[in-house]
Amino acid sequence: MKILATIAALCLVGGTAATQQRERVFPFEYQTVRLDNGFTAYLIKAGAPGQIAYYSIVRTGSRDEVEEGKSGFAHFFEHMMFRGTEKYPNYDAITSAMGADRNGFTSSDMTVYYLVTASEYLEQLIDLEADRFQNLRYSEPDFRTEAGAVLGEKMQSIMSPFNYLYERLSELAFDKHTYRHTTIGFERDVRAMPEGYEYSKSFYRRFYRPENVVLVLVGDFDHAEAERLLRAHYGSWQPGYVTPDIPVEPPQQGERRETITYPGRTLPTLTLNYKAPAWSATDRSAVALEVLGDLAFGSTSPLYQQLVIDERIVQGLGGFFELQRDPALATVYAAVLEEANVPRVEQLIAETIAAAKTQLPDAQRLADTKRARRYGFLMGLETAGSVASATISFVVNTGGIEAIDDYYTTLEALTPEDIRDAARRYLMNEAKTVMTMMQATGGDQ
Amino acid sequence: MTRFMMVLAAAAWGSTATAQTDRLITLPEPESPFIAFNIWVQVGSQNDPEGKEGLASLTANLLSDGSTTTLDYQTILARLYPMAAGYGANVDKEMTVFTGRVHRDNLDEYYGLFRDALLHPAFREEDFNRVKTQTLAFLERSRRYSRDEELSKDVLFWAAYRGTRYQHPSEGYVESVRDITLDDVRAFYTKHYLRNGLVVAVGGGYPTGFPAKVRGEFDALPQGAVARVPAPEPAMPDGIKVIIVEKPADAAPISIGAPTPVLRGGPDYWAMVAAASWFGEHRNSFSRLYQVIREARGMNYGDYAYIEAFPRGYTTQQPPVNIARRSHLFEIWIRPISRTSPTDLHDRTLFATRAALREFNALVRNGMTADAVEATKRFLHNYSVKYGSTISRRLAYAVDDAFYRLPAPGYLASLRPGIGALDRQQVNAAIGRQLQTDNLWLVFVTSDAEGLKQKLLSGAPTPITYAGEKPASLLAEDIEIAAYPIPVDASDITIIPVDEIFERR
Numbered sequence: 001m002k003i004l005a006t007i008a009a010l011c012l013v014g015g016t017a018a019t020q021q022r023e024r025v026f027p028f029e030y031q032t033v034r035l036d037n038g039f040t041a042y043l044i045k046a047g048a049p050g051q052i053a054y055y056s057i058v059r060t061g062s063r064d065e066v067e068e069g070k071s072g073f074a075h076f077f078e079h080m081m082f083r084g085t086e087k088y089p090n091y092d093a094i095t096s097a098m099g100a101d102r103n104g105f106t107s108s109d110m111t112v113y114y115l116v117t118a119s120e121y122l123e124q125l126i127d128l129e130a131d132r133f134q135n136l137r138y139s140e141p142d143f144r145t146e147a148g149a150v151l152g153e154k155m156q157s158i159m160s161p162f163n164y165l166y167e168r169l170s171e172l173a174f175d176k177h178t179y180r181h182t183t184i185g186f187e188r189d190v191r192a193m194p195e196g197y198e199y200s201k202s203f204y205r206r207f208y209r210p211e212n213v214v215l216v217l218v219g220d221f222d223h224a225e226a227e228r229l230l231r232a233h234y235g236s237w238q239p240g241y242v243t244p245d246i247p248v249e250p251p252q253q254g255e256r257r258e259t260i261t262y263p264g265r266t267l268p269t270l271t272l273n274y275k276a277p278a279w280s281a282t283d284r285s286a287v288a289l290e291v292l293g294d295l296a297f298g299s300t301s302p303l304y305q306q307l308v309i310d311e312r313i314v315q316g317l318g319g320f321f322e323l324q325r326d327p328a329l330a331t332v333y334a335a336v337l338e339e340a341n342v343p344r345v346e347q348l349i350a351e352t353i354a355a356a357k358t359q360l361p362d363a364q365r366l367a368d369t370k371r372a373r374r375y376g377f378l379m380g381l382e383t384a385g386s387v388a389s390a391t392i393s394f395v396v397n398t399g400g401i402e403a404i405d406d407y408y409t410t411l412e413a414l415t416p417e418d419i420r421d422a423a424r425r426y427l428m429n430e431a432k433t434v435m436t437m438m439q440a441t442g443g444d445q
Numbered sequence: 446m447t448r449f450m451m452v453l454a455a456a457a458w459g460s461t462a463t464a465q466t467d468r469l470i471t472l473p474e475p476e477s478p479f480i481a482f483n484i485w486v487q488v489g490s491q492n493d494p495e496g497k498e499g500l501a502s503l504t505a506n507l508l509s510d511g512s513t514t515t516l517d518y519q520t521i522l523a524r525l526y527p528m529a530a531g532y533g534a535n536v537d538k539e540m541t542v543f544t545g546r547v548h549r550d551n552l553d554e555y556y557g558l559f560r561d562a563l564l565h566p567a568f569r570e571e572d573f574n575r576v577k578t579q580t581l582a583f584l585e586r587s588r589r590y591s592r593d594e595e596l597s598k599d600v601l602f603w604a605a606y607r608g609t610r611y612q613h614p615s616e617g618y619v620e621s622v623r624d625i626t627l628d629d630v631r632a633f634y635t636k637h638y639l640r641n642g643l644v645v646a647v648g649g650g651y652p653t654g655f656p657a658k659v660r661g662e663f664d665a666l667p668q669g670a671v672a673r674v675p676a677p678e679p680a681m682p683d684g685i686k687v688i689i690v691e692k693p694a695d696a697a698p699i700s701i702g703a704p705t706p707v708l709r710g711g712p713d714y715w716a717m718v719a720a721a722s723w724f725g726e727h728r729n730s731f732s733r734l735y736q737v738i739r740e741a742r743g744m745n746y747g748d749y750a751y752i753e754a755f756p757r758g759y760t761t762q763q764p765p766v767n768i769a770r771r772s773h774l775f776e777i778w779i780r781p782i783s784r785t786s787p788t789d790l791h792d793r794t795l796f797a798t799r800a801a802l803r804e805f806n807a808l809v810r811n812g813m814t815a816d817a818v819e820a821t822k823r824f825l826h827n828y829s830v831k832y833g834s835t836i837s838r839r840l841a842y843a844v845d846d847a848f849y850r851l852p853a854p855g856y857l858a859s860l861r862p863g864i865g866a867l868d869r870q871q872v873n874a875a876i877g878r879q880l881q882t883d884n885l886w887l888v889f890v891t892s893d894a895e896g897l898k899q900k901l902l903s904g905a906p907t908p909i910t911y912a913g914e915k916p917a918s919l920l921a922e923d924i925e926i927a928a929y930p931i932p933v934d935a936s937d938i939t940i941i942p943v944d945e946i947f948e949r950r
Contacts, residue, residue, distance in 0.1 A: 148743025
């Protein structure tokens with residue numbers, strides 16, 4: 001707990017910094033270890049005494065699934081990473097004996113493996129993790145069995161209205177880029193996974209390489225000893241990362257529009273989606289676009305007040321403008337209570353976007369949004385695991401955590417003009433995709 | 446790990462002997478930059494009037510998502526926004542908690558908003574309509590359609606507690622929520638939000654004297670405490686009772702359970718924690734059920750078991766807090782079993798059910814081996830540290846300790862020594878006392894309910910096939926699993942169409 005005390009003091013500095021001064025938002029001391037093979041580790045002192053969080057971040061996700069019929073494979077491969085090696089054939093038993101909280105997760109841009117456990121296991125963990133990233137081994141029958149578990153994972157959330165909408169929206173909005181498919185993958189591809197054993201081995205060879213993996217190790221441990229162990233266990237890992245040939249999405253020429261039917265009951269859901277730029281810590285227009293999502297459609301926006309609070313014709317409204325490693329979508333979302341109101345809600349959203357291109361946002365609300373984002377980051381820094389989690393998106397987008405302070409420096413410098421210019425630049429009607437989801441039995445109850 | 450945990454005192458549930466100054470729980474962690482709140486109101490869905498099921502929940506949600514007498518809701522949102530902080534309510538059978546966490550830079554402004562939400566609600570018609578509409582959208586749509594595995598759990602608890610005050614889901618039924626008026630909410634608040642029925646818990650890096658100030662301000666509530674509701678006495682099902690919720694689906698979740706007298710603080714409690722961990726640790730490959738159904742056979746995403754209610758388990762890997770109850774079920778959760786061909790869904794669903802029942806029978810009949818007990822003790826020794834990983838969770842556990850009247854040092858600090866002291870004999874004796882396999886509820890959510898019913902009644906084996914080669918030992922075991930008996934007749938099986946679930950009492 002002692003280490004966390006620095007957060008409060010540094011936060012105050014962050015709140016008053018001049019626009020030219022580099023923000024110091026990330027409050028913890030850290031050390032960077034870079035090996036000759038390209039492997040990078042960040043060693044961070046934070047969290048409770050006696051605990052460590054070991055986060056291996058692979059900068060590969062469903063974005064890297066360029067081959068036809070292989071959607072969902074990065075996630076499937078995450079499952080295989082728990083199947084053991086020649087040296088340690090039973091990964092589960094070893095980590096269970098440590099009482100480790102361990103798991104993995106995959107998204108479009110990343111695959112992350114984590115363990116949180118007692119500091120006394122540091123040496124064993126480094127040995128175990130370095131081994132599975134270099135020497136993973138599994139049989140084809142085991143591979144086929146695990147494919148069944150992945151199908152189960154796909155099916156347990158297949159009726160989530162969000163998932164149902166998002167899978168179809170991605171396919172409509174993208175022509176070439178792999179953001180066209182979701183991380184869990186199309187059901188047809190998931191059902192075909194048992195046949196992909198050879199492909200899985202090539203996946204490991206191409207992407208599980210030291211240049212593509214970053215370790216964020218947070219907690220209570222001796223940094224010099226950790227560095228020595230990391231060099232000893234990861235130093236012999238052979239480089240060989242093969243950069244995937246991810247198709248570039250061509251500029252969208254003209255609006256796209258589709259209404260889909262959800263095979264159950266859900267509120268009519270309207271989404272307006274614009275082609276956004278890639279994430280950047282230093283590009284003011286990119287950061288400004290993220291802020292615009294909160295300003296225009298967040299819970300303190302005038303439109304939220306009108307539709308959710310005053311008129312109560314919308315149950316949920318939001319602007320999800322968080323950017324990704326490659327250009328993705330900036331999405332405005334509205335769950336509308338009655339189907340008849342969908343056209344009017346769309347009209348009001350469109351008017352809000354048009355106004356954002358011509359009018360400057362309120363300076364106080366912009367200041368509040370900057371503060372909310374900074375405190376949102378700080379509020380997440382409570383445990384070793386949550387500190388490691390807070391660094392993930394920065395590692396995925398840039399390969400390191402140095403961009404945290406760059407990002408908040410850019411954020412602090414934003415002006416109302418930056419917000420307006422971002423709206424003009426990115427929220428273009430000719431690159432808009434409108435998808436509406438209705439329920440089969442009609443939207444009104 | 447050192448924890449600066451100090452429970453000054455805690456209200457005994459429903460006790461009138463508790464002094465006013467005793468209704469305060471503090472967890473000082475002076476170096477933490479965060480302050481956490483947990484305001485426990487000793488009222489829950491068991492206090493809902495008949496025909497107004499969902500009233501406790503709607504009341505709490507209106508307080509946390511509504512205007513106060515001094516600020517409208519939108520202004521409250523605008524003031525919370527720059528702090529990246531908020532507060533929320535959770536209503537369970539026996540308790541309502543309002544929780545929040547803030548950075549200490551923002552404590553004063555945040556606390557004022559939080560306090561006024563609970564002590565000075567405006568009860569505006571427009572806020573009420575908004576919150577009620579949201580609740581109805583959840584009841585009519587999300588609960589029935591968005592996640593079948595959560596629905597199967599809700600139906601299990603509804604069936605197991607029929608005829609008791611625990612029967613209805615805390616959110617209520619569609620018809621009962623439609624019937625709730627703003628006057629009902631006002632009256633519920635007036636009757637149940639009382640000085641002696643509310644415990645203030647504050648933790649983290651707060652300034653000296655702050656918890657006492659908070660307690661003093663909450664003492665502005667009217668004198669009195671909520672009348673004690675008798676503990677539920679759920680009837681044990683007479684044999685195997687099956688409920689099939691019918692809806693279009695390509696995968697079927699399964700919930701299995703029955704009442705158990707195990708409670709925190711009871712003599713068998715730590716032994717049953719160990720047994721449930723080994724048999725089905727939540728979302729962990731340590732689980733025996735997981736090893737049998739998912740790891741070895743790849744039938745689904747996971748398979749777990751519980752001795753305490755674990756709602757919304759799909760959202761978290763940590764045990765829930767503030768779901769303290771005087772009655773629990775022993776529960777098995779089989780995540781959706783997928784079809785692998787157009788016609789094999791029921792066979793696979795019943796195979797997984799039989800595998801779980803067979804494993805459960807082996808646990809009850811044979812107990813755990815000495816190796817399994819020792820492995821579980823090793824596993825839980827460190828794994829359980831995460832249960833109290835944040836100040837909000839540590840505070841919530843302290844509130845639950847007060848509910849269960851656990852003596853100091855409380856649940857989190859007692860877990861390691863409690864588990865560490867177990868031996869095989871204790872664990873197996875507890876399993877023998879607390880678990881049985883003859884009387885169980887079985888809940889399925891699936892398509893073609895009649896087809897599943899007939900397959901169950903036929904007693905015919907339900908073998909499965911695999912996409913890859915399997916060892917001979919596993920295939921031999923499969924023959925036993927596929928024919929494992931589920932003794933039911935037609936009167937034991939009830940089919941309910943999904944659109945009728947939780948429509949009315």
